[in-house]
Amino acid sequence: MHEALLTLGFGLVAAAILSLSALAFTLEYSVTNVANLSHGEILTVGAYCAYLVQQHGGGVILSGLAAAAGGGLLALAVHNGVVDRFVRRGIGGLPTFIATLGVSLVIQNVLVIIFGASNLGYAVPQGAPRTVGPFLWTDTEIQIMVSTVVITALLYVIIVHTRFGKSLRAVSQNRSLARVSGINANRVAALTWLLAGLIGGYAGFILAESVGTFSPYSGFSFFLITLTAAVAGGLGRAVGTLVGGVIVGIALEFFGGYVSASYNLAFAFAILSLVILVRPRGLFVGGRRSVFE
């Protein structure tokens, strides 16, 4: 029982990181209908920005802010430079999806050229593990979870209680209708991507903190798990994604603890396929039967 609780504790840390990443991904998807394959790179760039700040003597808070800023700027650049142009031209979801794969390739390899392909680590120590109730967490892990709760709460307030949040919801439900109602949809989409980038960049920082090392490919590997959480919770739905992130994060940690950590990614994929195949409502577009429905 004690061991299960410990695993649950680690699972909560993983769930926190995953939820932030998945929330950012789902925000990007909600306003543009584009599954952003370069989402992982927002996390990676966040991790590298935090690294640069630490190299110059910055602390955890400054690193986190730098990570968020880096991720936000990148997301805004990807949106304004590529995604928005594609969406405006009426280029559909799949070609834009392919284009974001190209963007991901570019960012990864720019990072390889600047920083090299090898793993880097942060200089900030994790702190000794301390007992919190039945759980065992380090200072870093506590920081990860507290900040995640704060960010999620802030995001909730922004989406539900502000004017911008209202336009965000309008654009995500029906972009054309939002536009004729006087909402500047492109601006809302750009701001949403910026917001998603801030969250994603910070998620990259806490991911690197929790794993201990990172490389230009870390974000992309984490992206598949992010995708699992986002799809499990329902693409484009913030609350569902949050729940999906928590469930997938804890499930992965239990799988890693009791079966094998090496096959985590395979397990995540099994969940993903199962969700897509068994709960196809809304995802169901092909197949013989559907054609006549």
Add this chain to the structure above:
Amino acid sequence: MIDYLVTVLTEGSIFAIMALGLNIVWGWSGDFDLAFYGYVALGAYMTLVLTVGPATDPTTYILGLTLPFPLAVALAVVSAMVLALIVGAIALRHLRGIYFSIVTLGAVYVLYVVTGQFVPLFNGYNGVSGLFDPMGDVLGLDYSSYSFFYLGLCIAVLIIVLLLTTRLNGSRFGLALRSLREDERAAAAFGRDIYVTKLKAYVLGAGLGGLGGALYAGYLTAFNPSAWSPVETIILYAAILVGGRGSTRGVVLGVAVMVMGLQEATRYLPEIANQPSFAPALRLIITGVVLVLFIRFRPQGILPERRFRDKDPAGKGDAAAVEPVVTGPKLDTGAA
């Protein structure tokens, strides 16, 4: 100089075979399959474990037979097709558009992780090696003439694949596939079994991928997971997109430009100290940029797919050729 040319052409032919296989899946059937390189890798691994003999300590891998190379290649192609049948049967049943791509991306990552972590299968991250000059002893070739022989073999296989795809292109099957790509509902209304047709195309494409992989294994003499990070699939996609999606000539041109051309153009870049990965990284950056620019500005590629004319006599010749303008396939099929 001749040696160099032989190397470039051998690699080019092998990649052209893979790209032609992928073109059946993406170009004709319209499915953006990210698992494709898994089939290439399986083809390569199977060829190796079927020809190099039993594993010696500390390596471990399955089978370890010493079959003749052509037989091993045939079996490798079959195993790639079986794997594709399993993945395709699951992924193509209900999924189109990005959901299909997401599931295949997941599938290739699982294959990648399992191959790397499960050492008894293909010796983990160290991979399988030791296939030197397949068929060299039987034919009594020495080292210098062998590379010419292998180039000839690859070109011969490429020509067979080209003939096959050209023939398929105009066949009822090829036309049916493209009708699915353009409009699934309409094709179903005309009595096409969407699932079976798409699955056939998927398995066939994977078979060509496996064939390319098998030849690649013979050329490289070894294979390991680092040789096929799933990124490699994107290079094949870039080649198809640049050349002309759905067009057989276009795909060959695309491989010449994006695989051979880009490789050679960046080969003589000055070496930068402490940056061994500079040239490969730069190549991938260029590939990514080209991918984005082509999707945006010329989605039909350099040599677009030719539209077929209506040959039905009832249509009285050209009058029925609705669209004489060459436009190539629309990129967006199967909306999510």
